[in-house]
Amino acid sequence: MKSLLDTRTVIPDGRHHDGHTTKLSVRHVNAWYGEKQALEDVTFDICDREVTALIGPSGCGKSTLLTSLNRIAETVPGYRLTGDILLDGKSIFDPDVELEHLRRRFGWIAQMPNPFPEPIRENVAYGARIHGIVEDDNDMDGFVEQCLRRANLWDEVKDILDQPGTSLSGGQQQRLCIARALSTNPDVILMDEPCSALDPGATGRVEELIDELRADLAIVIITHNLQQAARVSQRTAFFHLGKLIEFGDTEDIFLKPRTELCNDYVTGRYG
Ligand SMILES: Nc1ncnc2c1ncn2[C@@H]1O[C@H](COP(=O)(O)OP(=O)(O)OP(=O)(O)O)[C@@H](O)[C@H]1O
Ligand SMILES: [Mg+2]
Structure with missing residues (x-):
């Protein structure tokens, strides 16, 4: 497994010294479900062309933050947010x-691979067609191939494009879901524990893919697998009870945590 732990510092205007720009700015965000506060004064930046990992114990607000970014959280009755994104x-x-x-502008990859029970081709073509990304049907085959290639799935499915997406293995299904997410040309891919249902081999292939995709996207990934966060992300945000406790270069968070809470979590000592 290659080491991805390059260190970077943020310069005050939000650019990074290697030229990465801020894609999303989370500013003093509080979020509630009814009376229950799920996020408390969360402020940090998510960079373009980087993988940002959200880590922390169950219930600390990771999914609330992720679904606040694409305003899907608003579909939950009683959800409310202050601050700005x-x-x-x-x-x-x-x-x-x-x-x-x-x-x-956001692609969403869920914990359980959820392809449509339609042909593999259609899983990718559907979004591109209804959103007018591909207007001429003659261009669709080429576009589907391009998305499947970007998702490192083309060679495995090029002869079975008429088979249902649900006939693939779990790891292939998750890469098909990534191809489907890419088909609407998103700026940001949000992933909520995308590998938790996959075996180590399939997980490795998705991690490789995540590393390739960050060449032209911002990726935010929630994971309970700390090794995964260390392998795939450049930046890590550690949450605890709705608060952002630490945020920084992944290497620093894992090797030089500044707080006892974060240290206990990344060393597996969290109670
Ligand atoms: N739909 C909801 N209605 C009410 N409370 C909710 C809802 N979703 C989440 N919460 C509460 O908000 C807090 C944050 O939940 P969230 O799902 O964001 O945590 P999480 O870090 O993603 O946890 P996990 O690692 O278990 O997925 C928790 O206390 C949770 O109980
Ligand atoms: Mg969650």
């Missing part, structure tokens, strides 16, 4: 933001 410098809550358009 900027995408490319513009508030996602601005009145002129069209919700459907905003959500389409």
Whole structure:
């Protein structure tokens, strides 16, 4: 497994010394479900062309943060947010933001692979067709191939494109879901424990893919697998009871945590 732990420092205007720019700015975000506060004054930046890992014990607010980024959390009755989230410098809550358009800028990869029970080809073609990404049907085969190649799945499925997506192995299904997410040209891919249902081999292939995809996307991944966070991410955010306790270069979070809470968590001592 290659070492991905390059260190980077943020310079104050939000750019990083290797030229990475801020994709999402989370600013003083509080979130509630009814009376229950799930996030408390969370502020940090998510960079383009990097993988940001969200880690922390169960119930610390990771999924709430992830679903707040694409405003899917708002579909939960009683959910409420204060603070701001900027995408490319513009508030996602601005009145002129069209919700459907905003959500389409995010790809979503769930814990359980969930391909449509439709042909593999259609899993990828559907979103591109309904969102007008590919307008001429003659271009669709080429586009489907391109998405499947980006998801490192093409060679395995090129002769079975008419078989249902659900006929693939779990790891292949998850890569198909990634190809499907790519088909609408998102800026950001959000992943909530994308490998927790996969065996180590399939997990390794998804991790390799994540590393390749960050060449032109921002990726935010929740994982309970600390080795995975260390392998795939450049930046790590550690949450505890709704608060962002530490955020920084992944290597620093794992090797030089500044707080006892984070240290206990990354060394597996958390109670
Ligand atoms: N739909 C909901 N209704 C009410 N409370 C919720 C809802 N979803 C989450 N919560 C609460 O908000 C807090 C944060 O939950 P969240 O799901 O964001 O945590 P998490 O870090 O993703 O946990 P896990 O690692 O178990 O997935 C928890 O206390 C949880 O009980
Ligand atoms: Mg969760």
